Amino acid sequence: MGFDFGMEERKKITISTLRGRKRESQKISMLTCYDYATARLMEDARVDSLLVGDTYGEVCLGYSTTLPVTIDHMVTLAEAVRRGAPCAYLVGDMPYLTFQISAQEAIRNAGLFMAKGGCDCIKVEVDRRLVKTVEAMATATIPVMAHLGLKPQSIQSLGGYRTQGKQSGEALGIIEDAKMMVEAGAIALLLEAVPNEVAQIITASTDVPVIGIASGPHCDGQVVVLHDMLGFGGGAPTSVRQAIPSTS
Numbered sequence: 201m202g203f204d205f206g207m208e209e210r211k212k213i214t215i216s217t218l219r220g221r222k223r224e225s226q227k228i229s230m231l232t233c234y235d236y237a238t239a240r241l242m243e244d245a246r247v248d249s250l251l252v253g254d255t256y257g258e259v260c261l262g263y264s265t266t267l268p269v270t271i272d273h274m275v276t277l278a279e280a281v282r283r284g285a286p287c288a289y290l291v292g293d294m295p296y297l298t299f300q301i302s303a304q305e306a307i308r309n310a311g312l313f314m315a316k317g318g319c320d321c322i323k324v325e326v327d328r329r330l331v332k333t334v335e336a337m338a339t340a341t342i343p344v345m346a347h348l349g350l351k352p353q354s355i356q357s358l359g360g361y362r363t364q365g366k367q368s369g370e371a372l373g374i375i376e377d378a379k380m381m382v383e384a385g386a387i388a389l390l391l392e393a394v395p396n397e398v399a400q401i402i403t404a405s406t407d408v409p410v411i412g413i414a415s416g417p418h419c420d421g422q423v424v425v426l427h428d429m430l431g432f433g434g435g436a437p438t439s440v441r442q443a444i445p446s447t448s
Contacts, residue, residue: 213248213289214320215343215387218409221248221420228421230291230411231429234260234277238426239284249289249411251323251423252278254296254353259427266352267296271309278317291345292319296353299324303336310342323390325351328377331384338385346381348374349415350393365394378402390423391415 211217221228230249233239234256242250256277257269271294278292292313299306306324313319321343326334337344349364365371375398378389388409391399396416403410403418412419 210243210246210287212287215289215409218248218289218388218420219407222407222409228409228411230421230423232256232423232425232427233281233285236280236284239281239288243285243288247285247288248421249291249423250281250285251291251293252281252317252319253293253323253425255293255425255427259425259432269295271295271298271312275312275317278313278319282318289321290317290319291321291323292317293323294325299333300330303333306333307337307340307342310337310344311340314342321345321388323347325353326377326381327351328373328380331380334381334386335384338387343388344381344386345388345390345411346378346386347390347392348377348381348394349391350413352392364392365398371395371398374398375401375405378406382406382408391419 218228228249229247230251231242231247232253232255233242233250234252239250252274254266254269254274256273257263257266274292274295278290282290294310298309310322313322322337323345324334325347327348334344334346365374374394381389386408388411389402389406390411390413391402392413392415394415396418399412399415400418403420409420411421411423413423
């Protein structure tokens with residue numbers, strides 16, 4: 201990915217921009233971001249999209265999972281990132297139990313990201329059981345990025361961090377879930393820790409942008425946790441190429 205540091209004024213990145221990247225087979229760049237200063241650097245580097253992820257709880261607050269992060273945390277972070285990166289496509293990550301209880305609560309909490317945090321889109325960890333929630337959010341004019349495959353907020357029930365969709369039945373389920381989410385109104389998909397073949401099938405079968413996390417090279421773009429890329433804290437996934445190699 202080459203960064204353009206030319207003098208031309210940057211235009212606002214929208215979902216139409218990302219769809220255009222997909223049509224033209226241009227990869228979408230995406231990084232996590234949690235603060236104003238870093239957002240300014242990413243804006244200058246012309247990163248397409250920034251994810252205000254609940255990984256903030258792990259990499260910045262030192263929690264062992266993302267579960268303690270609250271909606272107040274996330275909206276405050278989104279506000280700061282938006283001020284630093286006014287042109288990037290900003291995605292807010294819905295924290296644990298902010299969308300699972302009811303569609304009405306999901307809409308109310310997502311609305312905070314949109315109206316107060318300045319987000320362009322909301323990411324929600326889902327499967328087919330939440331298709332009605334995604335549909336309700338889309339009806340309420342909230343753009344949704346449906347997160348499928350490995351879902352960190354469900355890690356206790358999944359039994360740990362492991363690749364999803366390795367068995368044929370499980371793979372077919374993820375493919376079907378992706379189709380259901382797009383039909384429900386999701387404007388983008390995020391696939392975490394699914395086999396390359398599954399990601400390739402999903403990416404080729406839809407017009408919406410598909411972002412991958414450790415899901416192979418066939419997605420329309422990849423999102424990387426900034427702290428993993430910089431080698432902060434160690435333990436980065438093997439799928440992440442570190443900008444500052446570890447000396448350990």
